[in-house]
Structure formats: structure tokens, C-alpha cells
Amino acid sequence: MKLTDPIYSDENKAREHLEALHWPNGLMCPRCGTLDRSTLLQGKSTRPGVYKCKDCRKPFSVTVGTLMERSHIKINVWLAAMHLMTASKKGMSAHQMSRMLGLSYESAWFLCHRLREAMRAPLPTGGLGGQNKVVEVDETFVGGKAKNRAFRKPAPKKAVMALVERDGEVRSYHVANVTAKVLRPIIVQTASRKSYLMTDEAKQYVKIGKEFSGHGTVNHSADEYVRGVFWHTNTSENYFSILKRGIYGIYHHVSEAHLGRYLAEFDFRYSNRANLGVNDELRAEKAIIAMKGKRLTYRRIDEAQNA
Secondary structure (H helix, E strand, O other), X not given: OOOOOHHHOOXXXXXXXXXXXXXXXXXXXXXXXXXXXXXXXXXXXXXXXXXEEOOOOOEEOOOOOEOXXXXXXXXXXXXXXXXXXXXXXXXXXXXXXXXXXOOOHHHHHHHHHHHHHHOOOOOOOOOEOOOOOEEEEEEEEEEOOHHHOOOXXXXXXXXXXXXXXXXXXXXXXXXXXXXXXXXXXHHHHHEOOOOEEEEEOOHHHHHHHOOOOEEEEEOHHHOOOEEOOOEEOHHHHHHHHHHHHHHXXXXXXXXXXXXXXXXXXXXXXXXXXXXXXXXXXXXXXXXXXXXXXXXXXXXXXXXHHHO
């Protein structure tokens, strides 16, 4: 789907597209869940796309119960922003979104955070991996570079751990540190214990690996990166390269308060990449559908910023 599609310029077309995605089985009231028991309100003072449920007697539109509820930004602009963010491999800054969509920077910034909240995907049933599957676990540090700082002081780095299923999805987490005490609960809750765990030689993974069907390692400190084709963590390294290029080249700075949402954005795109049969159109539609049942108010974002 190209940006020349009418759903990105015509609000009515955009609303019809959103209704088709959110109500594939018929018109459903988001307040009481009743199916096909609503009528379209057509009064002169009623905005387009408002329905009234015959059971709960409440008015609603397709944006009720989604991240777009009570937003003054037009639906077609929401869809265009989602398309741009999901189609851009390394992301798109709020400044760029502001210029392209004709929004104020503040509106674009808030909109982008709402979209990232929609991209926060639940784990597959049973977790990542499974029998006869490999889950790679690795960690890295993201943050600014000393050469870009006023007095060349070392930049504060934030630890990120990622679990990547080979030929599958990824889940990454901002962690306080990379000790076994911190990493173990995340690993066992994210990955199926039937998986074969693949890590580097770090000591914190030794005991954790015994809880899985198998545990293989490569010794990076000895310049070993691949052994026998099978033993490597190159898949997780590939994910980290995309993440870091996005942060350094697009966003430049990511606050610790919002790092989790940025990770959700990169996770979503990687888990719905072209190699898995997901094109730009399908990826955007999956993210739009994921807006249902989620709300992110400005107060919640502001509290995270000031926490």
C-alpha cells in the first residue's frame, strides 16, 4: 500500500478502512460488546462515523477503546503515521513526522509514543522458541558517544537484553544490569524451556542454560563468533545493529524513561519483517489492529518522563 492511497488523505476513506480492520465480523459496540445492534447517527450536529448501540444506548465510533480515542488528529493522519513508522526500518523521528504530516512537534511526539504503545506485542503462546528451535540471548549497551558530548565525558549507557528466535520473533528489554539475578526471570518467562539456548561465554548464562533443553556458547573474548555453522549469536547481533543504527542515526537520544517503548517499536518491525512474509501493508495493518484496547494519555507519558 502506497502513501498515494486515499486512506492517507481522505478521512472518510480512512475511517472505513479502520472499521474494516477493527470490525471484521460486523459492527461491534466497544462498550458492551454487542454485535450488529447499532445504528449510524446522521444528525446535522453529529460528526461522521458515530453509531449508537441499541443495548447500552451509548454513542461510539471506531476510535473508542483505541489509542486514537479523543484525539484531535484526523484518522487519515494516524494511518499515514503508522505506515511511515512501520515501513521505516530504523524508525522515524518526531521532527520528521511533524514536517511530513503538518503537525506540531508536540503532537507528532505524542502520536509517535502512542504508535509505539500499539506495537508492544504479547509473547507467542508458550513463549519464544520451542522444541527443536534455537533462541539466542545477548546483551548490549546503548547510549550517546563521548565524542558528541561537550567535555568528551563517557556517555551514560543503558543495558538492553534481547532474546531472538532464529527465523522468528524478538523481544528486547531494558535491564538495570546484566547479572544472572536480573536476567534469569526475564529469560525463563520469555523463552520456552523446550528451546535450545544460545549465548556467549558470559558466566551469568551458565546456570540459566541448564533450565533449557540445551545450551550452546561461543567465546567472543577469544574472537570466536561462529563454530560449526550452528553455534553463534549472529542473529541477535544483527538485531542489535539495526537497533543501534536507529538510535544513533534517527533518534540520536533516547531517554531511559521511554527506552522500553522504542524497544517495542524495533521488536515489532523485526518480528514482522519481509523475510517472514510480512510486507509494509500487512505490517501497518497489524499495528493498527493492535491499537484496540490500549489507551495512552499524555499524563502517563509525562509521568514516565519525570519519573
